[in-house]
Amino acid sequence: MPLRTALLFVVPALALFGVFILYPMFTALSYSLFEWGGTKRGGFVGFDNFSTLFTAEPFVSTVPIALLHNVLFFLGTMLIQNTVGLGIAFLLFRRSRTRRALQVLFAIPYLVSPIVIGYLWTLLLSPAYGPVNAVLKGIGLDGLALPWLGDPDLAISAVIAISVWQWIGFPVLLYGAALGGIPEELSEAARMDGASNWMTFRRILLPLLTPAIGTVSVLTFIFAMEAFALPYAVGGSTGSPAGATDFISLVFYRTAFESGDPNRIGTSSAMAALLFVLIFGGALLATWALRRVERKVMS
Amino acid sequence: MTATLDRPTPSAPTPPEPRQSRRRRSITPPVGGRIGSTALWTYAIIALIPLLLMVWNSFRTNRDLVTNPLGAPFPPNASSYRTAWTDGSMAQYFVNSVIITVGAVLLSTVVATMASYALARSRSKVIRVIEGLFLSGLMMPIHLAILPIFYLFDSLGLINSLFGLVLLYGASGVPFSIFVLSTFFRQLPAELEEAAQIDGANAWQTFVKIMLPLVRPAVVTVAVFRFVPIWNDFLFPLVLLRDSDKYPLPVGLTSFFAENSANYSAIFAGLVITTLPLIVLFLLATKQIVAGLTAGMSK
Secondary structure (H helix, E strand, O other): OOHHHHHHHHHHHHHHHHHHHHHHHHHHHHHOOEEEEOOEEEEEOOOHHHHHHHHOOOHHHHHHHHHHHHHHHHHHHHHHHHHHHHHHHHHHOOOOOOHHHHHHHHHHHHHOOHHHHHHHHHHHOOOOOOHHHHHHHHOOOHHHOOOOOOOOOOHHHHHHHHHHHHHOHHHHHHHHHHHHOOOHHHHHHHHHOOOOHHHHHHHHHHHHHHHHHHHHHHHHHHHHHHOOHHHHHHHHHHOOOOOOOOOHHHHHHHHHHHOOOOOHHHHHHHHHHHHHHHHHHHHHHHHHHHHHHHHHHHO | OHHHHHOOOOOOOOOOHHHHHHOOOOOOOOOOHHHHHHHHHHHHHHHHHHHHHHHHHHOOOHHHHHHOOOOOOOOOOOHHHHHHHHHOOHHHHHHHHHHHHHHHHHHHHHHHHHHHHHHHHOOOHHHHHHHHHHHHHHHOOHHHHHHHHHHHHHHHOOOOOHHHHHHHHHHHOHHHHHHHHHHHHHOOOOHHHHHHHHOOOOHHHHHHHHHHHHHHHHHHHHHHHHHHHHHHOOHHHHHHOOOHHHOOHHHHHHHHHHHOOOOHHHHHHHHHHHHHHHHHHHHHOHHHHHHHHHHHHHO
16 A cells, blocks of 8 residues: 555554644653643743652642552552452363353453442442442451441442452463463363362463463553542542541642642642553553563573 | 464464364263353343442432432433433543544554555565564553653644543554454455556555455454444543543543542432443454454463
């Protein structure tokens, strides 16, 4: 195809993507290097907005806690996905009759809006009227009938649990596809040699699943660092109770759209830029590490 | 011809589904046996019960919900749907969601299909660079660019406009759609187009008459799969729309939740209204959505 024809086909997509995605993405970084007076851009201030995040209130107290919550959210979700999720995929593996139906059932919560999920669990976990605590009391576990989302010590764990419940169908699908792609002769040969299911899994399947585990972990990382709608539904934009469900994107949202700070665009853009570097850098680093591991496994 | 399209290649974005379903029944017994089976079905119940409770409780009166958290919806009472649909403006939010989602899916699918054809058929270096730009968007955390997007919308007069969101989501769908579709176009034999050109068809006619019918399965996958994140998105409409009569469901739900915080039954109905279209879509197009979810594997 001649270049001119090709360009005619590409231009609509390129224009749309360029104007609404690429251009804002690039200017997002530049916003953080200026001082802002309301919506008017002031002088170039270098990295001053970034240092504000680490030296001035309220950021010194909110940003580290929010980031910690993002990291806990990531670690919790990733650990459970890569153990329980992988386990489910492994159990499903070779159940040719029911696999499909079960995979679909597990994936349904994943499709539901995180806002819906957040509100749904707020109602289900409600201390006075929620069915979860009613069941716990009904079976004699009164001690466990706690205000799950209302207690600052429990809230973040509850949010992680909700998110895992919603997400687990996704790694199950990915691991299922990856397991399906491994030639069956490998595990059959191992079985002939007398290897147990666990040995087959540990020595043959797990190493071959490394790329899939890496993909899931990287996607989970991006998802966890960007988490916004679920915590917003559960704790509002302030991460209640008492900031126990605060996330970095909520801090960003409050700074950019709910604060009266004249330089709010500067500081919130610095936060976005930092987050961008963290997400992109983290994803790149993880992909690089993964390649190394893969090479080791293959050789 | 369909046989050619369905044949999975290692780099194909669609999961190796056909191969799995056509494969002979495995001679290795499933992992975990009956206990594994029980565990899997138990987890299926855990995955679905919260969503079933949502539907279940939406058919109970609020007084009933508050006095007996574990009661049954008999006789079913649909009055909370009236509260949500008319009094709570969920009907308006629903229409807005449909406009935004359908518009954006159409837009991104059309421009991405055109672009993918050129990306697959041109050998020019310019086109390779453009393809790189598109694919760089696959992992871009675009929500972080919300501030520049806000000011871009402001300068284009797109704040508080459903059309603005159609453009934005249309653009954000371009990388994924191109990623899936260009792989698909590459698998099609070039002889077909050469024959069409010899018969005197120009590039556009070849694209519409010859290529489009062949890539239809992939186009459907992309369109169905993009539907989900747009329907569920929360941050962009929250920031870019002002009047509540423009809100799509997730944002509308937050104001509905605030106005009816004591009417649990109505909130459950609102959650069902927001979720139902996606569940229906998933049941109608399971294959496409599963293919979309596993497309990331070959990244």
